[in-house]
Amino acid sequence: MWSHLPFDLLANIFSFLPPDSLARARTACRYWLTCATSYPLSTAASMARHHQAWFVALPTRSHGLCCYLHNPNADRWQELSLEFQPEPIRPVAPIGSLILSRPADSTALQLAICNPLTKEFRYLPQLEIARTNPAVGVVILGPTQHSPFLHFRVYVAGGMSAAPRGAATYVPTVEVYDSEDDAWRIAGPMPVEFAVRLTIWTPNESVYSEGVLYWMTSARAYSIMGFEIKSNKWQELSVHMADKLEFAALAQLDGRLALVGGRSGGGDACVWELDERHVWSLKEKMPAELGRRILGGRASWAATKCARGDGALCLYRDLGSGMAEWREVGERGRREWFWVEGCCAIKGKQVQNLPVKGVLIHPNLARAFFKQR
Amino acid sequence: MSSSTDSPTLTTETTQLSPQPDTETAKPTKKITLKSSDNQIFEVEESVAMEFATVKSFFEDSPSTDTVPLPNVTAKPLSQVIEFCKEQIKFKANPDEAQKKKYNAEFVTEKSDKDLVDMIPVANYLEIKDLLDVLNQAVADRIENKSVEYVRSFFGIDNDFTAEEEAALRREHAWAYEGVDED
Numbered sequence: 225m226w227s228h229l230p231f232d233l234l235a236n237i238f239s240f241l242p243p244d245s246l247a248r249a250r251t252a253c254r255y256w257l258t259c260a261t262s263y264p265l266s267t268a269a270s271m272a273r274h275h276q277a278w279f280v281a282l283p284t285r286s287h288g289l290c291c292y293l294h295n296p297n298a299d300r301w302q303e304l305s306l307e308f309q310p311e312p313i314r315p316v317a318p319i320g321s322l323i324l325s326r327p328a329d330s331t332a333l334q335l336a337i338c339n340p341l342t343k344e345f346r347y348l349p350q351l352e353i354a355r356t357n358p359a360v361g362v363v364i365l366g367p368t369q370h371s372p373f374l375h376f377r378v379y380v381a382g383g384m385s386a387a388p389r390g391a392a393t394y395v396p397t398v399e400v401y402d403s404e405d406d407a408w409r410i411a412g413p414m415p416v417e418f419a420v421r422l423t424i425w426t427p428n429e430s431v432y433s434e435g436v437l438y439w440m441t442s443a444r445a446y447s448i449m450g451f452e453i454k455s456n457k458w459q460e461l462s463v464h465m466a467d468k469l470e471f472a473a474l475a476q477l478d479g480r481l482a483l484v485g486g487r488s489g490g491g492d493a494c495v496w497e498l499d500e501r502h503v504w505s506l507k508e509k510m511p512a513e514l515g516r517r518i519l520g521g522r523a524s525w526a527a528t529k530c531a532r533g534d535g536a537l538c539l540y541r542d543l544g545s546g547m548a549e550w551r552e553v554g555e556r557g558r559r560e561w562f563w564v565e566g567c568c569a570i571k572g573k574q575v576q577n578l579p580v581k582g583v584l585i586h587p588n589l590a591r592a593f594f595k596q597r
Numbered sequence: 598m599s600s601s602t603d604s605p606t607l608t609t610e611t612t613q614l615s616p617q618p619d620t621e622t623a624k625p626t627k628k629i630t631l632k633s634s635d636n637q638i639f640e641v642e643e644s645v646a647m648e649f650a651t652v653k654s655f656f657e658d659s660p661s662t663d664t665v666p667l668p669n670v671t672a673k674p675l676s677q678v679i680e681f682c683k684e685q686i687k688f689k690a691n692p693d694e695a696q697k698k699k700y701n702a703e704f705v706t707e708k709s710d711k712d713l714v715d716m717i718p719v720a721n722y723l724e725i726k727d728l729l730d731v732l733n734q735a736v737a738d739r740i741e742n743k744s745v746e747y748v749r750s751f752f753g754i755d756n757d758f759t760a761e762e763e764a765a766l767r768r769e770h771a772w773a774y775e776g777v778d779e780d
Contacts, residue, residue: 226754237737240733
């Protein structure tokens with residue numbers, strides 16, 4: 225009977241399986257394989273409901289084409305080949321099961337999306353205006369109908385353009401990519417002052433909260449730039465204790481903008497939240513024991529990185545150092561801290577410690593990207 | 598816990614957990630008769646039967662019937678599904694998320710693999726969304742980190758791949774076959 229259940233019923237069961245279980249289940253028999261590959265498994269939103277995010281660590285220096293995946297259910301690290309990609313990439317942001325990335329070696333921004341589990345890779349169309357080093361922001365609009373993928377927009381702001389005779393200029397415009405149209409368009413002008421600052425200081429990490437995309441400057445003392453999408457307005461926000469933080473990252477928790485940072489002089493790592501009056505208030509302090517493990521004997525938080533996913537935060541330093549994870553348990557909004565051991569060995573074989581950049585994705589084995597053109 | 602609308606007389610039915618067909622003593626509430634494919638008769642309270650979307654719409658279409666035939670459902674899984682729904686009715690009357698979670702967890706823990714697997718199509722046919730979620734999650738938990746061979750025997754599936762086809766599928770997601778539990 226179980227090799228003849230209706231597809232919708234079987235697909236519903238499959239949606240409860242974490243990706244490793246699903247990969248094995250599709251090998252059970254032909255009928256299951258057909259169901260798992262042809263039936264629109266379920267939307268990314270319902271996958272996210274049943275499953276925790278997985279941490280993908282991408283080496284920041286080209287080190288062969290591979291990445292490391294942490295399976296949270298089995299608490300096990302796995303190595304995944306990225307040989308299917310034409311060149312080494314840097315992750316920009318997670319988009320559900322996909323990783324938005326850019327080639328590591330190109331100067332003008334080119335974006336691509338990949339699913340490391342299905343070994344799919346695709347470049348996004350070229351931008352309207354060629355830019356080097358602009359700020360990139362992602363807004364996820366929600367599930368796409370009849371597809372396991374999310375509808376998203378990518379905003380690109382500022383950057384340098386290559387002008388004739390080598391005189392590069394700042395590009396004072398914002399352009400936007402929409403995944404449904406699979407095309408870029410200019411969203412509007414922006415103040416030159418912001419274009420300059422975003423270009424010089426901003427890493428490609430953005431946070432979206434209540435209609436505004438935020439970027440944190442990459443240099444101390446930190447400050448935040450916000451882009452209100454609807455009104456096309458730019459604003460600057462102060463960072464709480466900006467001059468005392470050795471590392472700082474933005475996150476979105478329960479819809480609100482949050483700030484994660486480590487205080488200098490061996491201070492705590494904390495999470496602050498921005499309230500309606502635009503005032504930062506302390507939301508959470510990382511347990512001191514986890515802080516010590518992240519620091520690993522160092523006196524400074526400077527090398528700390530932060531990966532953000534649906535209501536979860538992950539602080540780490542490099543591949544082997546381990547991670548402090550703050551994620552929801554049970555009901556929405558209630559979080560606890562967990563320690564995840566770093567990736568030091570896989571299948572009994574030692575793994576060299578590497579500088580990595582991590583993203584939290586909701587892995588999905590569904591093949592074929594949204595509109596393939 | 599019986600709901601406050603019940604008569605105060607003490608009966609044993611309030612803690613009836615055994616998966617017996619519901620043939621308890623007469624009560625003023627309306628009963629509905631369900632008939633399984635193996636011709637067993639289940640008398641359940643109307644409120645319980647209305648948890649089954651399929652039964653509910655059957656009654657809406659033909660309100661004069663007294664027995665609902667369930668041609669796709671055998672007695673054992675049906676009795677277990679009725680048991681589950683009876684408890685859910687109580688949680689509806691007195692919401693207690695923690696207790697409900699605990700009950701749902703215990704409900705699946707004490708079931709055999711076969712019971713779980715047999716209940717899924719029944720919960721699906723009767724359209725009991727909550728139970729289906731609970732069962733699917735329980736099944737997912739039981740085959741977590743298990744080999745393909747284990748999954749086949751769990752669901753009673755015959756492998757119809759050739760050795761080459763199976764090897765190719767395993768290669769495609771080789772990472773997913775590393776470090777699974779011994780069967």
